Each structure stands twice: as C-alpha cells, then as structure tokens.
Amino acid sequence: MPFLSRCFIKSGFGALALALLLELLQLRPAGTFLHLPDAAVHLAAVHLLTVGWLLQLIIGVAFWMFPRHPTSPPRGDTRYGWWAFGLLNAGLLLRLLGEPWRLGFAGPSWPLVASALLQLAGVAFAITLLWPRIRATGS
Amino acid sequence: MPVLSVWLLRLSLVALLTGAALGSWLLGAEPWPSEWLPRLRAAHVYLMLFGWLLPFVLATAFWMLPRHTQGASRGSPGLGIAGTALLSAGTVIGLTGALAGVPPLWRGGLACTVLGALTFLRLLWPRVRAFGAQPTADG
8 A cells, every 4th residue: 555545544544533532522511611612623523524534535545546557657646645635634734723713712714714725725636636547447 | 447437436526626615615704604605505515425425435336346257247237327327417406406595406416316326236235245255247
C-alpha cells in the first residue's frame, strides 16, 4: 500500500475516533461546558465522520487500488494527493476550532470561510488525482 | 474496470465536487441568512449521500466483487444499465427538486435512487461469497 494511502487511511481512523469522542461529549451532564454549543459539537462530529473518515478512507483506498496508468508514475502525480491530504485536514481542523468559537464565544467567521475554501480545494485536488485513473480496462 | 463503473464513479466525483462547493458556500455564508440556505443545505446533503457516497460504493463493488464463472461475469448487463440510469437520474432529479424547493421532485429523485440501489444490490448479492464457492449468475 503506498505511503499516501496509509496517511489518508490512518488520518481517517483518527477522525473517526475523534468524531466518536465528540458524539460522547454530547452526552455530558447538564451544566458542564455551558459555552460549548451542542450544534457545533454535532456538526463537527458529522463532518469528521463524512469528510474526515469516509472521504479520506475512500481516497486512500481508491489511490491504492484504482487501475494504474500504463506509463510512469503508475498512480499519477502524488503531489495532487499530498495537497488534497493537507488541505482537507487543515480545513477540517479549522472548522473544529472555528465553529465552537463562533457559536459559543461569538468568535469571527473568517476561520469558517477559510475552512470552506481549504476543504473545497482539497476535494478538487483529490478529484484531479483520481479522475484519470477511472477508465475502462479489459475484463 | 467495467464501463458502468466508470460512468457511475465519474458521476459520483462530479456530485462530490458540486456537493462540496455547496457545502463550502453554506459554511462560508453561515453568518448571512438567506431564504436560499435551506434549499442549498438540502441539495448539499442529497448530493453527498445519494450523488457521491452511494454511487461510488456501489460502482466500486460492481467492479471489484468476485465475478461469476458462468454467464455474464458481473450479472445481467440490462440490470446494470437500468441501475446506472436510475442512480444517475435520481441524482439529477433529486438535486433539481432540492434546489427548486419542490418536494415531489425531490421525492421522485429519491425514489429513482432507491430503485437504482436495489437493482445494484440484486446484482451484487450473489457475488458476495466465500473463496472457492462457485455461484451461478442467478445466485
């Protein structure tokens, strides 16, 4: 399994663990962490599950297993993959910090705007990496 | 990789990019309420679940699961084409319904998606088998 796939998959498992912890956090006793809004915790958990875990797991496995190019490099230009990895995780992290900050402490909205742009760019890089490898091959 | 998987995987990546763009817009625009936000949110959720994740997983399974040793190697080609057409139509119709705020259209898209997914499950079910087992095309 290529190193980039391992990074995506392990990062996905980390996001899964964090999402489950955040789900547990929503069961906290009433009156604790009053400034931490449930909406922010719930949204963070959902996006950790869908973007952090599922999307990264899928990208990692697809990069590993999709039909390889007959020419070199066989899995395409890995720089696109590293950009996708960095941008997606930076965007997620920024959202994890920015959403509770804004909803619970009246923080600024720029971290959310930056998070949105980073994640969108990450998805675009991932698609650029995988698209040419989706092709019909002999059965 | 079979042509049907190629078609569905490319459709799902287009849905991923579109859904991510809508999600980014929602996240960035969160502080500025608009009557469009509920529609964009519905379209974002629909694309990410039924446009991206479901077709991607089904298309990959259609490609990778053990093939039949007799008859059509991946099951009935007609069912495969029907499932692909239904999933594709479901994505387009459901997205249109969500964006236009027309619940019957949204529900029609969802019905197409469900029928398409069931068609694929009919194709995939007999191909989920233990090593060494020799199923036929009818399971």
